[in-house]
Amino acid sequence: MIEVKHLSKHFGTQLAVKDLSFRVDNGQICALIGTSGCGKSTTLRMLNRLIEPSAGEIFIQGKNVTAIPAEQLRRRIGYAIQGVGLFPHQTIARNIATVPRLLGWTRADTDARVNELLSLFRLDPATFAGKYPHQLSGGEQQRVGVARALAARPELLLMDEPFGALDPLTRTHLQDELLRIQKLLGITIIMVTHDLEEAIKMADIIAVMDKGEILQIDSPQALLRYPRPGFVQNLVGGQDRSLHLLATQTLADIMTPVTRPSGPAMATSTSLRDAMAGLIWQGTERLTVVDENGLVVGEVTLENLLKQGARP
């Protein structure tokens, strides 16, 4: 668990981050979202002490991190940034091995970890380990950047717009990959984004920041249903708010249990947004929900879907 209490940062006379307090439980993903210059990156960089706070405290698993030497702390916290920052003259394997090598892992343990991470990110070790960063696509490089951040099994992963520079398809794909890996490893993630859709898809809790302050911190659904008037409402209140709301739930959340099929089959994990698109596309008003073995477990009607996306 990571807890931040009254965290502030001055740059000269400018107060870039003002009295932030929040908490992220183990295994959760927290997204910091807000307009450019609102203090997201500064907040993230104070968590691993790349920037020293002007005031406030940070606790990781109940321990005040100011008591931990910054170097040691950074090795316990993974950090992945937009544009990756891979070392251009080192192979992919060596890039990923950076922190394990600093920590003095044995060659065998380091090699095994590199192979494990490459496989986890669906990059064939035999093909990729010996390549150099410039020989990889942007999406592949970004995966290596995240793999490197995870190499020493950190308890916390900080990500600063990790998918910012990618095309929408690659971006969606990498978001799915990261969610899969995060579930597998149970790691805690704090990510900076300026993309509401990304925050809704990835995060358990979203902190909306403006001018150095957190204006609201809530689950995606609560944020969309009950945004605070003003900045937050403007951020989430566009015409696609109903679609965002639908994206926060899956068929498993709203299905009526049945055992007989009554329409096109969709998996329990399908988001209501995708289900709605599927029904519109197929021109039908009822769908069948199936589990991972293809067994019928429920049904959902278009009427029911519409209610979920309606104004609260």
Ligand SMILES: Nc1ncnc2c1ncn2[C@@H]1O[C@H](COP(=O)(O)OP(=O)(O)OP(=O)(O)O)[C@@H](O)[C@H]1O
């Ligand atoms: N090292 C620094 N020295 C002086 N001012 C800084 C420094 N780093 C950030 N700032 C200022 O602090 C404010 C917050 O910057 P920060 O990078 O945290 O914003 P951000 O929300 O991450 O923005 P973006 O989305 O554009 O990256 C900005 O006004 C910025 O100009």
